[in-house]
Amino acid sequence: MPVLRQDLLTGEWVIIATERARRPETFAGKKEEERSIPPARVANCPFCPGNEDMTPPAVLVYDERATPPGTGVSGKHGGEGGTAAVADGWTVRVIPNKFPALERGVHGEGAVLGDRCGDLFRSYQGYGVHEVIIETPDHNRHFADLEEHELGLVLKSFEDRIVALSRDQRLKYVQVFRNHQREAGASIEHPHCQLIALPYIPPLLEKEYRRAHDYYLAEGRCLLCSLLEEEERIGDRIVLQNDYFTAFIPFAAPLPFSAWIVPREHYSSLEVSAEGWEKKLAPILGGFLERLSKKLGDPPYNMYLHSSPLRSEAMPYFHWHLEIIPKLTIVAGWELATGTYINVSLPEEAAGYLKVPEGEKVETRV
């Protein structure tokens, strides 16, 4: 029988469609040997080294080679291992988006625009910042291929940019996200993340803050701390973890293999997390993405960060997390009409499939 499960963070009901459920292996895409790998450098790629003048000037650059070991965020692993990723003076490069969805405008904050509005409609100047995080000089190395210390640098750049942008009092939230492959919305092949800084709190975040706050008032603790404790106690849906982070397919996952990665200690944002969080997260995020890629044939996916508002001190009720949504099915009329999801994969089975090392037999269906 089909089952309704409630997503505790958003309050929404997800239909787990047992009658049309598919076994985990049926979601697998192309095999590794069938996939084409682009070259390491592409002459006309605006994100490849040597083409820096094709983009606006960088707002942040990490250069692993320039930092002696032990003196900075990127220094710790400087010179070790990933020298292939160091080229032309940068390891990670953050630039303004050349075609921004939002930008800092010439009008004042919240300028009301009368464009074809009439009396009823409202239109405002779209104030904001849109940046691109170029993860590596190498055109052909995916996020999941990066060494841990390289992945850590990319993660650290999120925090550095959030801290820098939080100085602009007009900005309320920074949304960091990543689109992997064209089918998931990546219009440029060279591996990159994006961030958009907004003058308002996005509605999904507002919903999560509200529910987390209600739970905190009722129970005196953080909802995601409770949820994570329960997921760890049950264990079925955990994919992998270390002492600091847990990656799991949540109880009410809206889509097949959609996952959360959550810090095991309570932190409301990257900025208030314990120093070095990115080095602890890198093996879990990298490990999860590597399993996703190997077990499901490098599927397209979207990844994003949910964090507390800009400039918020440590908040006792909100708990930052990453969400990873592989694009394995088509979001269609039902989802657009209702704002809810039908998941054709059982979260326990999806987790079990990713959990077991390759080659071993998986048997989770009950």
Added chain:
Amino acid sequence: MPVLRQDLLTGEWVIIATERARRPETFAGKKEEERSIPPARVANCPFCPGNEDMTPPAVLVYDERATPPGTGVSGKHGGEGGTAAVADGWTVRVIPNKFPALERGVHGEGAVLGDRCGDLFRSYQGYGVHEVIIETPDHNRHFADLEEHELGLVLKSFEDRIVALSRDQRLKYVQVFRNHQREAGASIEHPHCQLIALPYIPPLLEKEYRRAHDYYLAEGRCLLCSLLEEEERIGDRIVLQNDYFTAFIPFAAPLPFSAWIVPREHYSSLEVSAEGWEKKLAPILGGFLERLSKKLGDPPYNMYLHSSPLRSEAMPYFHWHLEIIPKLTIVAGWELATGTYINVSLPEEAAGYLKVPEGEKVETRV
């Protein structure tokens, strides 16, 4: 400069990305002559005439030939024109979905299931109904290809099924939707709509009811009546209309060419609409889809109905409408993360492009 526009029905802010805006014609897909047309009958298609035993028994059948003109909903045009669509005793056929997302179960209503829930999570029996509306016996005639009287019959079947399902007091809402083409989620090629009857009100509908109710309490009238009046007064975003229905690209359209079709008189549901509403809607819906198909190369799209809850009498504050969302861009990390949209097409330009008859020059950019 990018602009923020508020969707009055949902309250969400849409970013109209002027810096990355694309001209209407750049969204066009394949030309008519490049598209392959399947045959009228497909031997192993479960929805083709002669294969009725491949599906569960029908819950509703219209047979145009069986009804003499003037005696029933389907009789008016019986024998005229669309005889190609009449075959093997049915014109429209509604059947239970063989692989339902929800079904009427063996457990009692709202039975709590303890499946891997622990103390925190909640899981219920997924009570509901999932049906398929086979729109025509012809495998190769799209929704936009149907004659007006055939399209009217399909629309009428929505009302008939909603009325029948409303007798089940456990059901609260019926969501009717349509996925056009595989890219928009249609897993079976034969033209069909679907409906899912739910034991709860979906969150997007709840949000629309709330906002419409708030507006009604403040202003003493229906929000969508006000909105439609304003859109008609401004005129730029209207694509086509007759005395009963208006099709337009709304002020804060979330995605390129996403449209609403709204009855010009206030009705809260199909069931309370004036007799014959489907015959008035058919030319506007058919005309809109035909323009979409011709001007944009038959793009995939999703369509859905937003109506009042089951068994509600005429409601003064909610106004039923159809939404049509062509799949012309990829919904990616940003939209999943925030629950908001970036529209890379100006609603006025999209409407202007669809409004002008083919062959005439379009000039709307300001």
